[in-house]
Amino acid sequence: MERIEKFIDNLPPMDLMRSEKMTLVQLIIPVESAHRAISYLGELGLLQFRDLNSERSPFQRTFVNQVKRCGEMSRKLRFFKDQISKAGLLSSVHPVVEPDLELEELEIQLAEHENELIEMNSNSEKLRVTYNELLEFKLVLQKACGFLLPSSNHAVAEERELTENIYSNDDYVETASLLEQETRPADQSGLRFISGIICKSKALRFERMLFRATRGNMLFNQAPAGEEIMDPLSAEMVEKTVFVVHFSGEQARTKILKICEAFGANCYPVPDDISKQRQITREVSSHLSELETTLDAGIRHRNKALTSIGYHLTQWTSMVRREKAVYDTLNMLNFDVTKKCLVGEGWCPIFAKVQIQEALQRATFDSSSQVGIIFHVMDAVESPPTYFRTNHFTNAYQEIVDAYGVARYQEANPAVYTVVTFPFLFAVMFGDWGHGICLLLGALVLIAREGRLSTQKLGSFMEMLFGGRYVLLLMSLFSIYCGLIYNEFFSVPFHIFGGSAYKCRDVTCSDAKSAGLIKFRDPYPFGVDPSWRGSRLELPFLNSLKMKMSILLGVAQMNLGIILSYFNARFFRSSLDIRYQFVPQMIFLNSLFGYLSLLIIIKWCTGSQADLYHVMIYMFLSPTDDLGENELFWGQRPLQIVLLLLALVAVPWMLFPKPFILKKLHSERFQGRTYGLLGSSEFDLDVEPDSARDHHEEFNFSEVFVHQMIHSIEFVLGAVSNTASYLRLWALSLAHSELSTVFYEKVLLLAWGYDNIVIRLIGLAVFAFATAFILLMMETLSAFLHALRLHWVEFQNKFYHGDGYKFKPFSFALITDDDD
């Protein structure tokens, strides 16, 4: 025992086994160097600040104004981004790196740019409105002529005179709204008209409304404008319809004009005379082309300004984001009594203390502060955060474990074993080296493109695949391995490791399916003999093999879990857990299922015919009975009785002692201390508000007992159900091989049987799709989920608490654009 302890103590420490040692530190930073210090710490990214002002609302904090300014700046940046994307420019691919700006300078620059942009926008807006009006006028002129031509012969000369006066004006654009009053009686009957243009979507309702308002005394003509016109509000192109309404009477006119206004229809006057029309059309066109050039120039100018902004946009955005993060962090700090220093508390890993101190010194030096930053370690009552230093490879496995629960501080980390066991258990279910090679290729593609893909923004599905690329890699490698053992390649057996050990009884091989084959040489050296494929006993043989293998793997993994609980108990120096939890659990599991595993191995080695179901069942029902032909080794019966007794003893062993001993320990520790501990005045002063130091302790026996009871029952029942649960390895593996057999034999071979190229191609296509989507995607997913479950439930419930919280350092590298 001593030697084992020594051996365990001398084991080299595993990197990922325990989370990093953390410590609570206090920083006292002079105000003048605070900003710099925090930004250096942000670059370092190894300190997690605690919020010391959590009771204050965001706008009562010290640096609220700076935060607001940053918010304002990021609003401006968003405005720029929006404008740039609206203008159809790509924000620059090669951002210009220029020396860091001061925040104030940036603020001024941004404000300038914003004003400039807004001014340009409003100018071009005005131009655009004028342009639109002219364009509409032109369209109305073009289209409305068609309706008006017949009546133009009757035009009265005086009216022509009148219109001439007005239209000769060059500023008819400005007076357009006045001109629309110029509706002339087109003939002696007092018929007048109003012409204009309206959104196509509103035209129908407009007509109906006009009809109602005039009680049907009107004539409505419309024609599609043919050209799309930009809606100044939404900057979208809309289709419009030109209309001409003929009506009579003054009242109708006011009504129609009001309705036009209400519907946002723009009215434009159209002269009756053709020559007038031509003249106006010409004028309008020339104005249009002038305006177009002006507009184009404006847009070019604006685009130029936007491009120059676009060069800096990325840099500015990240800078503002950093500044905001710095001020948010500063807001978590407290002022000390003298108001000259900021006091901060935070967690950092112990290895990072030197780096942090160095960064702080640099900050003091750079900001030429008189007083250095004080950095010291405090003791904490609160449990520190959990921090694992992972790399590209281990990260995905750590994520798998964290998805269940973040490890308690310094608790044994199942991710260490998950790296191997997870892909292996997956492969047991997915064993087929053909499919494994497909997966491997996929994984290799993802890994080869790692550099490129990691910088891109991927879709959620691709992101998941990419994140798990190393999981995928190991999964595929193990699948190839298991596939070789199962001797499956798209369900086809191969003679890779030599010839089969079996041959037919005679040359004709006629009774191969009925009487079977005979063994004529040494067993097939690696994996399953290819001759099993297609034989009558194929399924019973493979089932028995895989079932037994599943139980062996399961018992091994569960034992590993319990052993990890021993390491945990040793680490946290809890001999109670070793004696009253680890030992009985070990005994219970191994006396039942460990024994079963032993029987399996003996049966495999000796080739015995014993019925293991019978042995296990009668071990409980009548342990004293003779085993008869099922006896595998000498002394099996007494051993069974001993094991059964041990298992029975183990149950109360793990249930009762622990809560009682805990109670005794508690009452001893607080013996005679009927009153609570009075905080000494010195201690009280030292406590910062909201510090991690305050604590209280209470012991509730019934709660502890119930907890222990639940735990024990869960373990005892779990031993049975978890072992059974591992049989999913067999079930999924069976399902996988049967599915691939079906696709191979019933689709591919069937199609190949026809001597028709089309049917063969169809068969091949169906086979390929089934392999890719059902076997490679769905089956991978289901095997993945089952492996996940085996780890989360069957393995981790033996030792893993998973109630810690993650270390979230203040780091610029971690600030992403999720706040946008």
Add this chain to the structure above:
Amino acid sequence: MYGFEAMTFNIHGGYLEAIVRGHRAGLLTAADYNNLCQCETLDDIKMHLSATEYGPYLQNEPSPLHTTTIVEKCTLKLVDEYKHMLCQATEPLSTFLEYITYGHMIDNVVLIVTGTLHERDVQELLEKCHPLGMFDSIATLAVAQNMRELYRLVLVDTPLAPYFSECITSEDLDDMNIEIMRNTLYKAYLEDFYKFCQKLGGATAEIMSDLLAFEADRRAVNITINSIGTELTRDDRRKLYSNFGLLYPYGHEELAVCEDIDQVRAVMEKYPPYQSIFSKLSYGESQMLDKAFYEEEVKRLCLAFEQQFHYGVFFAYMRLREQEIRNLMWISECVAQNQKSRVHDSVVFIF
């Protein structure tokens, strides 16, 4: 469907009920209001709201904020949520959701008509309209000269058309008969909504009839108080009360003859649910009555969420949000005008 909502409700209404309950969880809490009340400037309010569901709607507003901007953006959020729900809804929920907006439609019609009567610009009026009560040809309302035209030109296309049957007259519009029109329409609307909910049956009918009855009673009280001292006759007044609710019919008879606020109070105190509201007020006072009613309404609306499988939650949610927006408007106004002492006068905490 009566009594068996649990079996079938989720087929069509389950998703939206989940959505609306999710939205409800985003309503500002008392802690939020406490923080908001401590704000010094409108920027502080924006900053606080940016941590709530209003964040995305306010984040792109340039810094010198105005109360109207805040209210506008908050309303926009409500409208977006409403439209989303309406898009997803199937019959009869979609009709139910549409009913919720008819009240705003009536208000908008009255707003435009009164505005044009006083020769205000139509565009300006349109901006003031509640976005939930907009309909296609609302701007055309300005054309109408009298009720008959109003109906024939515009409103015949809107869902409000049936409510107009009682107020088609050829009289020219003036302030008085516009107000009467508003109340007649509202009465018809509430009765129709009430009937619709009764037709739906089940928990919806049960909860909505309670909420609508409260609404109807509140309107009856308000009509009474506002018409004291005007030339409205007792019979006319009586006609404006909705024909359901706790006060119907005997309370209405008594309210119709009230001559001052204390008589109203005497009538209302006979009804236990309203006793508590009036007991908070001192005699002769009607200023705080609105707030008292709002508080009672919020309490009842919150209770609607305690039961599942009914449409009342949608109504309740919309009303609660509107109350929240009123609260925000009041707080913002108080902050903007440096009247922080009055900030608690009209804020109704929801949770």
